Amino acid sequence: MTLSENEQQARLLVQALPYMQKYENKTIVVKYGGHAMGDAELGHAFASDVALLKQSGVNPIVVHGGGPQIGSMLKRMNIESKFEGGLRVTDQATVEIVEMVLAGSINKEIVALINQTGEWAIGLCGKDGNMVFAEKAKKTVIDPDSNIERILDLGFVGEVVNVDTTLLDLLAKSEMIPVIAPVAPGNDGHTYNINADTFAGAIAGALRATRLLFLTDVPGVLDKHGELIKELSVSQARELIADGTISGGMIPKVETCIEAIEAGVEGVVILNGKVKHAVLLEILTKGGAGTLIVR
Numbered sequence: 001m002t003l004s005e006n007e008q009q010a011r012l013l014v015q016a017l018p019y020m021q022k023y024e025n026k027t028i029v030v031k032y033g034g035h036a037m038g039d040a041e042l043g044h045a046f047a048s049d050v051a052l053l054k055q056s057g058v059n060p061i062v063v064h065g066g067g068p069q070i071g072s073m074l075k076r077m078n079i080e081s082k083f084e085g086g087l088r089v090t091d092q093a094t095v096e097i098v099e100m101v102l103a104g105s106i107n108k109e110i111v112a113l114i115n116q117t118g119e120w121a122i123g124l125c126g127k128d129g130n131m132v133f134a135e136k137a138k139k140t141v142i143d144p145d146s147n148i149e150r151i152l153d154l155g156f157v158g159e160v161v162n163v164d165t166t167l168l169d170l171l172a173k174s175e176m177i178p179v180i181a182p183v184a185p186g187n188d189g190h191t192y193n194i195n196a197d198t199f200a201g202a203i204a205g206a207l208r209a210t211r212l213l214f215l216t217d218v219p220g221v222l223d224k225h226g227e228l229i230k231e232l233s234v235s236q237a238r239e240l241i242a243d244g245t246i247s248g249g250m251i252p253k254v255e256t257c258i259e260a261i262e263a264g265v266e267g268v269v270i271l272n273g274k275v276k277h278a279v280l281l282e283i284l285t286k287g288g289a290g291t292l293i294v295r
């Protein structure tokens, strides 16, 4: 016997109930990466997922990136840009563009998309409400030729040194959904450009979030045969980095996941932001959608 369309829809809605109960009043930080943006339909689907979570009693917080969008604006302005160790070398002219693109246009685009659903979003960056403070990143790399460790001077690239959750705690009790750009001040008065994954990890850690979701452009962490790994412990994740299965941009992402879990986040999920409604499928369905990393 085949189920009528009505019955199928009703079943789906009923199946979401235990997950709505599980996440009621819990904080879910969603990192929305620049590669997952750009498609209008996907953008609307993302905004409606976040809106639905808020409406069902969850406390969603969006942290967004915008690497490719910063890249195109720098190109339009004829400012050269390069990456070292996965981070954008950021001089004064670059940090001004980074702040303009991240805390300006991209932030407000996401806010507008969520507001169009009838929910209320508020656009912020680390500067608002003294939320995040940064200091100059102290990143080192091993020179492959000499095998000697060298310190990278990345200019105004920052590392998060403090998160004050006063504003976010206040917003959690309100109708507002925070949408945060990864830009923060330093005690030295400079503005710092922070990798959006790292920034999302720091926010989730400070809030002891129940879930931290990373929306990227692959289904999750893949094994040696390219198959999706549904669940990983911190130690298994470390082994996959050590044996080279996890490489490139996935290394800092998984390292951020590990740090977030060690800071008190219950579980981190890496999933494909190019799949429509990826957030809802992950949070409100049985199968989940990507790779769950837990302690």
Ligand SMILES: Nc1ncnc2c1ncn2[C@@H]1O[C@H](COP(=O)(O)OP(=O)(O)O)[C@@H](O)[C@H]1O
Binding pocket: 033, 034, 035, 036, 197, 215, 216, 217, 218, 220, 221, 222, 223, 245, 246, 247, 248, 249, 250, 251, 253
């Ligand atoms: N084991 C792995 N599983 C999945 N992706 C991997 C793995 N190892 C390396 N990668 C690479 O990591 C990329 C995701 O990292 P990154 O490009 O930094 O994401 P984003 O720009 O979304 O933050 C994937 O597109 C893939 O090329």
Ligand SMILES: CC(=O)N[C@@H](CCC(=O)OP(=O)(O)O)C(=O)O
Binding pocket: 032, 033, 034, 035, 064, 065, 066, 067, 068, 070, 086, 087, 088, 098, 157, 158, 182, 193, 194, 195, 196, 197
């Ligand atoms: C220091 C550093 O590299 N900052 C990033 C911030 C944006 C970002 O991380 O965006 P995605 O998540 O889309 O990659 C940058 O300038 O590109």
